[in-house]
Amino acid sequence: xVDKKVVVYSTPTCPYCKRAKDYLSRxxxxxxxxxxxxxxxxxKEMIQKSGQMAxxxxxxxxxxxxxxxxxxxxxxxx
Amino acid sequence: MYELMIIGGGPxxxxxxxxxxxxxxxxxxxxxxxxxxxxxxxxxxxYLGYQxxxxxxLIDKFQTQxxxxxxxxxxxxxxSRLEKIKGGFEAVSEAGDRYQSRVVIFATGKRPRRLNVPxxxxxxxxxxxxxAICDGPVFSGQRVAVVGGGNSALEAALDMVKIAEHxxxxxxxxxxxxxxxxxxxxxxxxLSIFTEYQTEKIEGQDFVTxxxxxxxxxGEKKRFDVSGIFIEIGLTPNSEAVSGLIELSKLxxxxxxxxxxxxxxxxxxxxxxxxxxxxxxVVAAGxxxxxxxxxxxxxxxLAT
Numbered sequence: 001x002v003d004k005k006v007v008v009y010s011t012p013t014c015p016y017c018k019r020a021k022d023y024l025s026r027x028x029x030x031x032x033x034x035x036x037x038x039x040x041x042x043x044k045e046m047i048q049k050s051g052q053m054a055x056x057x058x059x060x061x062x063x064x065x066x067x068x069x070x071x072x073x074x075x076x077x078x
Numbered sequence: 079m080y081e082l083m084i085i086g087g088g089p090x091x092x093x094x095x096x097x098x099x100x101x102x103x104x105x106x107x108x109x110x111x112x113x114x115x116x117x118x119x120x121x122x123x124x125y126l127g128y129q130x131x132x133x134x135x136l137i138d139k140f141q142t143q144x145x146x147x148x149x150x151x152x153x154x155x156x157x158s159r160l161e162k163i164k165g166g167f168e169a170v171s172e173a174g175d176r177y178q179s180r181v182v183i184f185a186t187g188k189r190p191r192r193l194n195v196p197x198x199x200x201x202x203x204x205x206x207x208x209x210a211i212c213d214g215p216v217f218s219g220q221r222v223a224v225v226g227g228g229n230s231a232l233e234a235a236l237d238m239v240k241i242a243e244h245x246x247x248x249x250x251x252x253x254x255x256x257x258x259x260x261x262x263x264x265x266x267x268x269l270s271i272f273t274e275y276q277t278e279k280i281e282g283q284d285f286v287t288x289x290x291x292x293x294x295x296x297g298e299k300k301r302f303d304v305s306g307i308f309i310e311i312g313l314t315p316n317s318e319a320v321s322g323l324i325e326l327s328k329l330x331x332x333x334x335x336x337x338x339x340x341x342x343x344x345x346x347x348x349x350x351x352x353x354x355x356x357x358x359x360v361v362a363a364g365x366x367x368x369x370x371x372x373x374x375x376x377x378x379x380l381a382t
Contacts, residue, residue, distance in 0.1 A: 014212035015117050018134040037215030037241075052203035053285070053306075054213050066203070070112070071154030 004077065006031035009046035009057040013037075017056040020068040029077060031058075079166060080106045080150075082373055083179035085157050085319070088114025089359045090185035090349025092140045093366030094373075098183075099147030101374040106177055107149060108169060110156035113137035114187040115313075115350065116359060118209055125359050136359075152177070160184070160319045166344065169319075181377055183369045184332060184340075184347040186316035188357070193225060193309055197280030201307075205286025210234035210308045219243055222306035223289045225277050227251050231310035232259040238308070239266040246302055247271045248291050250311075272300070280307055315351045327353045338369035346373050 006024065008031050010017030024031050036043035036055060050057045050064050058065045060076045082098050084091045087109030098105040111117065119133035128136070144151075155171045162168075166180040190208035192198060198206055207213040210224075214234065218241040224234045227249030236259065238245045245268060252273050253260055263269060274294045281288040286307055292299045315330045324340050327333050331353040338346045348369040349362035 011212065011215040013120060013215060014209070015120060015132070015134045016209075016212060018132065019113070019117070019137065022134065022138060037218060043216060047285075051284075053205060053216050054203045054207060054209070055216060068111075068117075069154065 004061050005059075006077075007059045008033045009036050009042060009050075009055060009059075011035065011037045011055050014055050016068040020056045020058060020073075023068070023070065023073070027077070080104050080177070080179035081377055082106070082181050082183065082370075083108060083167065083169060083177055084183045084185060084370075085109070085160070085169060086114065086185035086187055086316075086349070086351070087112045087153065088185065088187045088349060088362060089116060089140065090187070090362040090366035090369070091183070092144050093363040094183045094185060094348060094370040095144045095149055095366075096147065097367045097370035098373070099144075099149045101370070103370075103374060103377065105149040106152065106179060107144070108152045108155050108157055108171070108177060110154065112141050112153055118211065119359075120211055122359060157186075157319050160323060160345075162323060162342070180380070181344045181373045182346065183338075183366070183373055184320055184345065185349045185351060185362075185366060185369070186319065187350045187362075188313035188315050190309065191312045191314040193277055193311065195277055195279055197282065197286075198309075201280055201282050201286050204284060205282060205305055206280060206307050206309065208309055210237060210310065213306075214238055214308070215241065217242060217306035220305045221303060222246075222308065223248055223302065223304045224308045224310060225249075226310035226312070227253045227255065227273065228310070228312065229255040229259060230312075231255065231308075232263060234308045234310050235269065236262055236266075239263070239269050242268070242306075244268045244270070246289070246304065248275050248277055248289070249273045250276055250294070275300075313350075317351055320345070320347075329353070337372045338365060339372065344376060346376075 034042040081104040084107045116133045157169045159170045167182045169177045221244045223246040232255035275291045279290040332347040334352045346369040348365040350357045
């Protein structure tokens with residue numbers, strides 16, 4: 001089991017966000033999901049951490065992944 | 079060497095993968111992502127078998143179906159160049175990896191067209207976005223610009239007037255989208271429409287702070303403070319990798335016969351990257367199936 005803190009910053013309408021979350025769920029990886037369309041504080045945090053404004057942003061411990069990049073997620077979660 | 083290499087993992091490439099696997103071809107699927115343009119689609123209501131399905135769910139179903147078969151997959155590998163070698167082809171990825179096969183199905187789809195103005199590349203993801211349905215909500219309460227005059231631009235503007243402080247819609251031409259969308263927009267009181275205006279420059283250091291546009295008729299320039307710019311000016315084919323092998327159409331698409339053949343024997347193409355008339359998920363999937371069956375037939379002919 002992976003013992004890493006996974007956070008997803010997403011919007012409800014973004015298909016890549018949904019795919020990323022579905023992917024994590026399928027791999028049974030627990031994550032915290034922040035809806036940055038509603039949560040302005042978390043939106044700011046996402047922009048500050050990733051240096052950009054596109055969703056999804058996924059943080060795995062201190063690593064920041066922009067977009068749904070399955071290969072990179074696998075690498076960071078293994 | 080693989081018998082078949084499928085380049086591109088959208089509906090065309092994935093359907094080709096299923097058909098190739100069922101013909102027991104030694105197959106490699108290479109793609110930057112899985113799902114291609116379906117990833118930008120919220121809901122699909124015209125793919126047979128589903129009255130409604132989310133784009134992301136449809137991709138998952140495609141992917142699950144492909145993964146049942148023993149074909150090799152290299153996902154996250156974008157092919158930058160395809161070359162002809164003795165007895166087949168060699169693909170070179172952006173990462174520098176090389177893959178060889180006897181036959182290729184090229185199904186790389188399309189990507190959003192760029193404006194090619196100063197500031198655009200530097201500020202992509204920093205206020206400049208090509209996926210309004212993804213990133214739109216991040217800009218709620220802010221002033222944004224939408225560039226384009228077709229249906230996608232009008233839809234982006236319609237979504238944004240609901241949540242943004244103000245929306246500037248900038249189009250190089252008169253609005254070309256459906257009348258029903260234009261009607262819906264006319265009710266918005268936080269929208270300014272600038273038709274026949276050229277976008278000259280996107281301004282900002284770390285993030286977008288403004289947009290500079292020019293009236294095509296008078297030459298007068300205008301500048302607005304915006305924090306988001308949604309570029310919706312159509313699509314362009316991902317055909318660069320084969321531009322050295324075959325002649326592309328004026329639009330940059332790969333010309334194909336009704337059997338998905340290109341002008342080069344052994345090189346097939348399918349889906350939105352080709353010059354077939356309709357760009358639809360169901361059409362792309364059908365073209366992918368056709369290409370795989372034709373590729374199989376071609377390999378059989380080579381063997382005899």
